[in-house]
Amino acid sequence: MTLVPNAEIYDELREFILILSQKEVLFFNKSIKAYLGALTLEVQESLIINIIRLRGGQSSERDFLKGLPFEEVKIKTIKLTDGSEADLILLNTSKQITIDAEYFHYKLLLTAEDELGFGCWNNNLKDDIIFWSDGMARIFGYKDASEVKGQNNWEGFVAHVSREYKEAVNRRIQEKINKGMDGDSKQTELRIVKIDGTKRLVSLKTHYIERGDDGEVLSLYGTIKDITDIRNKEKIIKQQLAELNKSNDALTQFAYTASHDLQEPLRKIEAYGNRLKTSLGEDLPENSERYLSKLISSTLRMSNLIEDILMLSRLNSINVKTEKVNLNEVLEGILADYEESIKDTEAEITFELPTILGLKSQFHQLFQNLIGNAIKFKHPDRAPKIDISFTKIKKKEKQSLKLDVDKKYYCIKVADNGIGFDQKFETSIYTPFKRLVGRTEFSGTGIGLAISKKVVDNHDGYIRAESEEGEGTSFYLYFPI
Template sequence: MNKEFHFLDDGGEMGKLMREKDWSLTPLGAPEGWPQSLRTTVNIILNSPFPMFLFWGDTLKGFYNDAYRPILGVDGKHPKILGLNGAEAWAEIWKDIYPMLSVVTKKGESIWRENLMIPIYRNGRMEDVYWTFSYSPVKDDDGNVSGVLVIVTDTTEAVLAERRLRESERRFRDIANLSPMWIWITDADINVEYANNELLNFIGLSHYSEFEGQVWKSIVHPDDIELVFEGFGKAIEKQERMSLEYRVKNATTNEYEWYKIVAVPKFENGDLKGFLGTGMNIEQQKSFEETLKNEVNHRTKELANSNLKLEAMNKELQSFAYISSHDLQEPLRKIQMFAEVLMDKEYDKLSTSGKEKFVKIQSAANRMQSLINDLLSYSRTDTEKRVFEVIDLKELVADIKNDLGEELKKKHGKITLLKSCELEVVPFQFRQLIYNLLSNSIKYSRADVPPVITIKTEVIKKAKSIDPILSNTKEYVQITITDNGIGFEDQFSEKIFEVFQRLHSKQEYVGTGIGLAIVKKIVQNHAGIISATGELYKGSVFTIVLPKKQ
């Protein structure tokens, strides 16, 4: 290469294009004939890491470097504008840039523009682009302006980002000012940089710029001021989230109201820059808490008094149980004993009316004996010590069938257990439960229809679907006892489990009306449920669901 061409050495892609271009076909002529000022300037821009463009000569022909090349995009002006007249190269914006170029070429003055939007054709379309640039004169050896050096930066992304940020801040402030909550921003020293209208109106300020100095001291309740300083101090020290509840003076009413303040730290490059906070009025909540506290205290005192009364009643109940099991039963046994003696030895001497009366006396005494025994059983169901053991239902049913053998034989009845299982129960209570149910099925059988009683068992794993009080985390056993007896109307399905509730007169069926109440209480003691369904003169079904293991 001719030594005259050394100023085009290097320069990357643009240096290569300039070296390969046949400049002899242009008005500039071959590079060896270029003026020294042009050579020097071209050498400078080719080796500069900053985007540069050179307008040269009367027609402002264009030169640019590799750093400027990305500005032109793809499918645009590159590379045809290299060495092209300015008016032709930048036809679409020439009316915008030529007046600025003229200031430099005619007056020799430099100009500077920041974030100026000038469209450019690139990437196959016109694009709105923001530029920060300077136009500087390039003078020849005689001091005349021969060209304009452009140092430029495409600031479109920065401008749009700033615009988006401003729009985001505007939306944030609009939303914040519509919020019924306090919203505020501070710097790292808790100086307020922003406060929304709700907060400013509450404390009586017109603009957040007034929120400075000792404002906090004048609006926070004196008893809470130390709490506030300690809370903010700890949040700054540990650079962590803060939550406080304290009272703040309402500028309108001059009364203090409770607020809950939550603040989260904001960081920039790992450094604490301040806090973003909210405040919610909790005056009603605090008032409710105070009312609730007073109510709880009042109810606690009432409960304590009730407990004392309950203890006294329990003592009375224990006394009643003792009387029932000893003092009441002793004279009753004597009545029964003397009635039996009279029936054995004096029965024949009685008139027909007297005989009937003695039979009624004996029957009434027997009923009273049953009633006392059932009442004692019912009262002991909750108080007796519960020791759970695993039992086999088959063995228990066999034992009860043996006890009910005479009744079954008399009525030609049958009890069938279709499938046995093991479960954890209080043995003597559970025996009483099954005994009462089977005994009732025999007792309430239809005349001249042999009682047929069927017991089925099933393991249940999703028991909550049966009743919400049961758990899906336990296995349950469902025991179903079905009979063909007199049944009952479904409207009585709950009533039959209540104490002293009878669906039939004592003349029809013997009983005290406590048996099924005892059954229900035993089921509850085992954390289970019991239900009954019936159809009059067709039979009844009792369903028990108990945990397989307690």
């Protein structure tokens, strides 16, 4: 049975209430229990000691309230149920909602520390006290901050630092004190020794500095994070990237060698076939001439296929060097290349394009393939009409296409009035050797759109197509500005 009268009433008050006899704490109400639960044992003990000192007249209310989120402290003598006296201490504040919010944020911080694997610390330089959060304690192998006994000062912290890093961490903290810079983005990486003897790599960072009225640095506030796994993974990725680059270089070299070795016999077949056709002339039987023509055309097709495969291989290994490319100039060069085809098909081509960053040779390859396809796959009942335009896209479209919303993009539209294709094949047209029409109807290797997509990918872009059979096709190219 409690000696405190009206305990159930005190328990429901929002104010912080505790009752002390001469020797012990007799009662905490629910509000202060919740608040004390957010504090370390050391802070709890310090609070009780300060209350006892205040009650005994050894400190003033002003001294007591310093550093605490209270505006007022009241002490009242009450009689207990056994007739003895005790002191009722009421800690009052008009900022109770703020205190509740701070407590909620504190609990939220504890959850974040646990899930994200970091910790917080506060280095009180004046009293040489370091506050360890539970997250920080766990990084060093403790269950929580309550287990960090005798280590809550700078010397205790440095004792956990691996020997080769002690000088560096001391120097870094001293620099922070001397310079007094808040929000310094520079972090200190050091190796620590956990209580079980294992070593871990951590990142130590100071985010905020508290100063006195004279500008003297009083406290440092920061975070600590175990980055051992991150650095190990970075090392593995670096090794794998080096191996991948080595493999790509070997593959590129193989592609060049294979191309040369394959092209040589094909050139001979084509040359001897043409010579045979010329030398025999009218003496060549009709069937034999047809067979020989097929042999020569197949040889040329194989030669073009090898060249396209080599081009695709080169695109996989080329790093895009940023330069300003006027795409209108690129298009003018391509139209010059297609001058005869444009004249023969009476094609009409209009364009207005921006200047963007990229590799000019790759842009030439991209638009050459798209324009070449638009002319090749023309509708039999009308002359090719190709319109190339551009716009800047808005945030909503970037989100729908899963593009980086923080970047600005141009959308370049290449629209034609050709034979089109069934929209269900849109995702497969970029596959090498994929053909939607027969080889006898249209020439080509089936790699052109695969090359086009690779060029777009190399420039951190995105390509999609909209088409309808018999109506034409529109390609949409998205490039970051």
